[in-house]
Amino acid sequence: MHELGMVTGVVESVRQAAEANHADKVLKVSLSVGEMTEAIEDALTFAYEAITDNDPLFSGSKLDITMVPPKSRCVECGHEFTHDRFHVMCPECGGFADLIEGKELRIDSIEVDIPDENEE
Template sequence: MHEMAIAEGILKIALDYGEKNHAKRIGEIGLLIGEMSGVEIDALEFSFRMLAEGTIAEGTKLSVKRVPLVGRCGKCGKEFHIEHYDFWCPECKDGVLTLLSGREMQVEYLEVD
């Protein structure tokens, strides 16, 4: 679905930074993908492979660091992994969880030749 749009975004960043650094080939792209984005990594890798053909990112490995969706309750202060987009505290009544991690969607680094 939107994995194609994300793959396009990744490729654009990779080619921009690759060009600026006179890279002949991009060996690896490090990604930080938060759980909240719901991105399917297989679909993302497939879309990226297709788009990268003929560029210096052809054959590049995508190293994905998945960041779990974790929130802290405003009332009891405890931290929980958020399941099924449920932002209420599982222990307190009316406690709302503030997100600590899981919303990232970044290119972290490139490995180039």
């Protein structure tokens, strides 16, 4: 279950950003995950919940995941196309293609609660 390792890295990055900005609470984490990482969305959610379950900084936070389909560019004709995991030949000319999207793991946004400096 490599999703656990992926989410552990995400949680640590979010923690660093939240602490650097003096956040009291993480409300939402939005990720883009490429389908070619072979990560399973439900497994990512389960790992996030397991890691953050007893963590006051993340208590009640939501994980929003956008799965990114594979997209490639033909090295012969330059045509860009989306495809599944197995059919990566160019549909225009039959040439080989380079993957340009679908292998990423990106934190798109983090929503946090930052205390008002005027509150006592």
